[in-house]
Amino acid sequence: MAPHPERGPSLAETSARPLTRHAHEHLTLVDWPALSHLTSASHLQRAMKVTEQQVRVMQGPWSPASVARDEVLRGHEEPFYIMDLGEVARRYNTWKELMPRVQPFYAVKCNDDKLLVSTLAALGAGFDCASKAEIELVTGLGVTPDRIIFANPAKLSSHIRYAREAGVTTLTVDSDTELLKIKQHMPDAELVVRIRCDASSAQCPLGIKFGCDPLLEAPRLLKLAAVLGLNVVGISFHAGSGAGETAVYSRGIRLARALFEAGDAAGHRMSLLDLGGGFPGHHGSSIREVSQVISEALSTYFPSGGVRVIAEPGRYFAAAAYTLFTLVHAKRQLPAEGEAPPHTMYFINDGVYGSFNCVLYDHQIVTPELLQESPESPTPCSIWGPSCDGLDCVIGSCQLPPLSIGSWLVWRNMGAYTIPVASPFNGFPVPTVKPVLDYRLWVLLRDVWSSTGAVFSHSSPPPSSPADCSPSSSLSPSPSPEGWARGNDLCELPNC
Numbered sequence: 219m220a221p222h223p224e225r226g227p228s229l230a231e232t233s234a235r236p237l238t239r240h241a242h243e244h245l246t247l248v249d250w251p252a253l254s255h256l257t258s259a260s261h262l263q264r265a266m267k268v269t270e271q272q273v274r275v276m277q278g279p280w281s282p283a284s285v286a287r288d289e290v291l292r293g294h295e296e297p298f299y300i301m302d303l304g305e306v307a308r309r310y311n312t313w314k315e316l317m318p319r320v321q322p323f324y325a326v327k328c329n330d331d332k333l334l335v336s337t338l339a340a341l342g343a344g345f346d347c348a349s350k351a352e353i354e355l356v357t358g359l360g361v362t363p364d365r366i367i368f369a370n371p372a373k374l375s376s377h378i379r380y381a382r383e384a385g386v387t388t389l390t391v392d393s394d395t396e397l398l399k400i401k402q403h404m405p406d407a408e409l410v411v412r413i414r415c416d417a418s419s420a421q422c423p424l425g426i427k428f429g430c431d432p433l434l435e436a437p438r439l440l441k442l443a444a445v446l447g448l449n450v451v452g453i454s455f456h457a458g459s460g461a462g463e464t465a466v467y468s469r470g471i472r473l474a475r476a477l478f479e480a481g482d483a484a485g486h487r488m489s490l491l492d493l494g495g496g497f498p499g500h501h502g503s504s505i506r507e508v509s510q511v512i513s514e515a516l517s518t519y520f521p522s523g524g525v526r527v528i529a530e531p532g533r534y535f536a537a538a539a540y541t542l543f544t545l546v547h548a549k550r551q552l553p554a555e556g557e558a559p560p561h562t563m564y565f566i567n568d569g570v571y572g573s574f575n576c577v578l579y580d581h582q583i584v585t586p587e588l589l590q591e592s593p594e595s596p597t598p599c600s601i602w603g604p605s606c607d608g609l610d611c612v613i614g615s616c617q618l619p620p621l622s623i624g625s626w627l628v629w630r631n632m633g634a635y636t637i638p639v640a641s642p643f644n645g646f647p648v649p650t651v652k653p654v655l656d657y658r659l660w661v662l663l664r665d666v667w668s669s670t671g672a673v674f675s676h677s678s679p680p681p682s683s684p685a686d687c688s689p690s691s692s693l694s695p696s697p698s699p700e701g702w703a704r705g706n707d708l709c710e711l712p713n714c
C-alpha cells in the first residue's frame with residue numbers, strides 16, 4: 219500500500235456539499251485525501267477486461283431513481299438494478315479515512331459483479347475468496363495473489379491445489395483435519411487460525427459453522443501446526459454478518475492478542491490480524507462507531523506497527539450501491555372479511571427466487587418506495603414475486619398508496635447477498651445491472667476507472683422529475699454514508 223496520504227479536510231466536512239449541486243465544478247483529490255495515492259499507483263497487474271459492462275457517466279443532477287425513470291419511459295418490463303459505482307468509491311474512501319491501518323479485503327461472495335470487484339481492485343482493496351471460482355475471478359481481473367486471502371475454513375483439496383498454482387498462499391483454518399489437508403496440498407501456506415467471536419446479535423450468525431474455540435482449541439491448533447511444520451501467521455474472526463454490536467471487535471482483538479503470544483511461543487511468526495466482516499452497508503448506516511472501537515482496541519492490544527491488520531467487509535461495499543426497480547404487473551383485490559379491511563395483492567416481476575432471496579437467506583427486511591409519488595393514502599396490501607409458488611411472497615403485509623399495473627417500485631440497499639444467489643426459476647429472469655457514475659467522480663478517479671476496462675458513455679442529464687415529493691420529515695430519504703447528499707426524489711413509505 220502507498221503510505222497514508224497527508225490529512226486534508228475530512229469527507230464528512232467536504233461532503234456537506236451536495237453531490238449534485240455544482241455540476242461543472244470538478245472535485246479534486248483534496249476532497250478525497252484517503253484516495254490521493256491512486257492517481258500515481260496502479261493496483262492492477264494489467265488492464266482488466268470488463269468490457270461487457272457499459273457505464274453511463276451522469277452529468278448534472280441525477281439519482282438512481284431519475285436514471286430509472288428514463289429506463290422505464292423506454293417501455294421496460296423486466297426488473298433492473300441501477301448500480302452507483304461512485305457509492306463504492308465513496309465507501310472505500312470513508313473506510314481508508316476512518317481505519318487507515320485496516321486494509322479491506324472485499325468478501326467476493328457478497329456480490330461477485332465484475333464491475334464492483336474490479337472497481338474495488340483498482341481502488342486498492344484486497345479480496346476474501348472462498349472457492350476456486352472466486353480466486354479465478356479475482357486473479358482474472360489482474361489482482362496479484364498476495365492481495366487474496368482464501369478465507370473458507372473448510373476447503374476442497376482441489377481448490378487448495380488451484381490456489382497454490384495461482385500463488386494464493388494465505389489460508390484460513392479452524393480444525394486439525396484442515397491442517398492435515400493443507401500439510402498435504404500446500405505445506406508452505408501462511409495460515410490464519412479463525413476463532414469464534416460472535417456479536418451479541420447478527421443478521422446472519424456465522425459462529426455456529428466456523429471458528430474454533432479461542433481458549434481451548436486455538437492454542438492446541440497453533441501447537442499442532444508447529445509440530446506439522448506448518449506456518450501460522452495470524453488470527454481471524456467473523457463477528458457475524460450484519461453484526462448488531464460493535465464491542466465484539468474489541469473482544470476479538472483482545473483474544474487475538476493472547477493467541478499472538480501463544481503462536482509466537484509455539485514458534486510461529488505471528489504478523490496478521492484479520493477482523494473479518496460484519497460491517498453495516500445500508501444508506502444512512504455508518505462505520506464511524508465501529509471504527510472507533512477498532513482503533514481503540516488496536517492501540518491497546520497491537521500498538522506497534524509490526525502487525526498487518528486486514529478485514530473482510532462484504533455488505534459494507536455492496537449493499538447501498540445497488541437500487542432495484544420492479545414492475546407491478548398484476549394485482550388482485552381481496553374484499554373485507556370480518557375485522558380485516560380490504561387488501562390488495564400486488565405481483566411484481568422479481569421475487570424470492572430472484573433478488574428477494576435475501577428475505578429468506580439473508581434475513582433482510584426490504585422496504586419499497588414508489589418511483590412515481592402518489593397523492594393517495596396508503597391502504598393494506600401484500601407484495602408477491604412472479605413465480606407460481608406460494609412461498610414467493612416479498613412482503614406479507616404493508617401499506618402502500620393504491621398502485622396500478624405498470625407502477626414501479628424502488629428497493630434501495632439491494633446489493634448485498636442478492637444477485638449471486640438469484641435464479642431464473644419459472645422463467646423469470648434475474649434483473650440486469652445498469653451501472654452509472656457521477657461525472658465529477660469519473661473525472662476525479664479517471665485512472666481508476668480506466669484500469670477497470672469498463673466502457674464509459676457520457677449521457678446528457680435525464681429529464682428531471684416533478685420533484686415535489688414531500689414526505690414528512692421522518693420519512694425523508696436517509697443520507698448516504700457520512701453525509702453525502704443524494705437526490706431527494708424518492709418517496710419513502712411508512713409501515714412497510
Ligand SMILES: *Cc1c(COP(=O)(O)O)cnc(C)c1O
Pocket residue numbers: 325327328346369370456458459460461494495496497530531532533534
Ligand atoms: C461472508 C463473509 C464475509 C463478509 O461478511 P459481511 O458481513 O458481508 O461483511 C467476510 N469473511 C468471511 C469469511 C465470510 O464468510
